[in-house]
Amino acid sequence: MRAILVLICALSVSCIKQPELILSEEQMIDILVDKYLAEQAMSRVVGQDRDSLYAAYHEQILRIHDVSDEDYEMTMTVLLDDLRRFEDLHQQVKERMRDLKKNLN
Numbered sequence: 643m644r645a646i647l648v649l650i651c652a653l654s655v656s657c658i659k660q661p662e663l664i665l666s667e668e669q670m671i672d673i674l675v676d677k678y679l680a681e682q683a684m685s686r687v688v689g690q691d692r693d694s695l696y697a698a699y700h701e702q703i704l705r706i707h708d709v710s711d712e713d714y715e716m717t718m719t720v721l722l723d724d725l726r727r728f729e730d731l732h733q734q735v736k737e738r739m740r741d742l743k744k745n746l747n
Contacts, residue, residue, distance in 0.1 A: 661724075665709060665717040667731055672715065674735045699728070708728045 663670070680699035687695055704714055721728040 647706060661720045663717050663720055664713045667734070670721070670731060671707065671734050671738060673703060673707050673709065673730075675738050676706070678735065678739060708747060 665673075677700070680696075680703065684695050684699070685693055701711075704711055721731060
């Protein structure tokens with residue numbers, strides 16, 4: 643009986659539809675790669691200068707990708723509510739970063 647209950651719970655959870663992302667995963671990968679590159683560029687900046695620079699980079703990156711801050715934040719919220727989905731996306735970001743580094747060498 644307990645096994646049946648566990649099976650029913652597992653099936654019901656697997657049938658729950660994931661919320662739609664406002665931005666596509668590919669858009670998010672592009673944005674996150676640019677944000678990581680910006681963070682690397684700021685690695686030696688400290689204090690308020692770093693905060694100001696981060697805000698400027700964030701705004702510029704979203705403008706480059708023609709994305710509103712609201713759409714970005716809502717998409718991040720959906721992704722962070724589903725950690726497996728976020729981890730999959732983050733893995734793709736890391737692979738893209740490795741490819742960029744490889745192409746520079």
